[in-house]
Amino acid sequence: MDIRKFLLSTFLFDSFSEKEIDLLVNFASIKKVNKGEQIFSEGQEASAFFIVISGKVKIYKLSPDGKEHTLHIHGKGETVAEAAIFDSMDYPASCMAIEDSVLVRISREGILSLIRKYPELAFKMMSGYSRRLRQFVQKIEELSLKDIKSRLAGYLLENSFEEGGALIYNLSCSKKEIASLLGTIPETLSRALAFLKQKNLISEKNNTIIIKDPEKLKLFSG
Amino acid sequence: MDIRKFLLSTFLFDSFSEKEIDLLVNFASIKKVNKGEQIFSEGQEASAFFIVISGKVKIYKLSPDGKEHTLHIHGKGETVAEAAIFDSMDYPASCMAIEDSVLVRISREGILSLIRKYPELAFKMMSGYSRRLRQFVQKIEELSLKDIKSRLAGYLLENSFEEGGALIYNLSCSKKEIASLLGTIPETLSRALAFLKQKNLISEKNNTIIIKDPEKLKLFSG
């Protein structure tokens, strides 16, 4: 298992050179967690951030009445909690494995000392931050001015891939989780999916959604 | 408009010291553009990035058949094209003012040389990115699990200040803008305000909102 390759696939480090990645690896370690295991909790001191090698973890917050809202699900190659490192000493949300997972842990002190020594690395990371920020802005826009059907259509197009000439989305996590990602509840997602099926834009079997008419779906996501 | 003050109010530079801002200002200039004026074009060398002081600009791409597609609209306080700067790349899309606008222009070479010389500035900037990210996380949370009345109550408490023993919120911008900030429309904001007034939690006169009962309002924002 080559940690370097994974680091190069994250938005924060994808423009690092091999040598720069080697420097980074000095501060990285492997962390294995079981499904349901807590990785960190909201309010804890942020001593490190993580990158998922395999499995899936969710970032979530609890609302005052104890309801859980998933902000993000991180899969293979994605970074977790890097925002907490430079700003607060505390994690701004909680993180839990939703599958047995393997993570790279990068220590806060490690990454900070590295940037002090090699400021060029900061340029590359800031470019990554900038991109991440735009993702959030887009999510807020979508939440406030698109309905569920549009958000679902956009999500499917965004996360599908081509396979044998057809656009495929793999239902790798539960619809409950997807609903939460889209800022809604399972019932509503279920109805939205039914609607798109009924319009013959998608079909579903064996935990995969087949996008039958990407063009029309794109119109919907508008 | 004092560039220093403005820069200190942006998320990217708000933790800079006076001296650091002075260094930055050496590479900053004001750029005024009229509605419809081009700010940069796709493929040009990215020689600078911008922060919007007033007005609005759009980021757009032209498809091969000449059709324009708006990717994003940036308003006051937002950064434009900074990813391209850190990537040392060409502008990946074009930018045009859609209103008469005023921007700060910060040269690529300027900001890069500054960070090379003072790597600590990169921490402050990344910390700025982090804080902004957390703001967005919070905004997403509020949008998905609070109703307008709660969001308004929270917003008022968040943005009010004490004056003569009373909590005051100054209506410095139009209610239209506040509505947009809260992710709703003026009519709904108007009704939410009326509701809070009717509950005797707030009152309004002369473009100021007086929070008469902060404790009860706090309960509402929960």
Next chain:
DNA sequence: AAGAGTCTTTGACTTAAATCAATAAAGCGT
């Protein structure tokens, strides 16, 4: 294979907020 448990779907209902529409009030330029 049977039972317990969670997911998922579907239906009936409720509610928050958007839309549509019509005034009223406040700015602004001449």
Next chain:
DNA sequence: ACGCTTTATTGATTTAAGTCAAAGACTCTT
């Protein structure tokens, strides 16, 4: 001051999405 435009409020209606409830499908365990 006068129109003219933009902004703000209020009412009636519609709609999207949440809630509640029930049943079917799917795991997992024993």
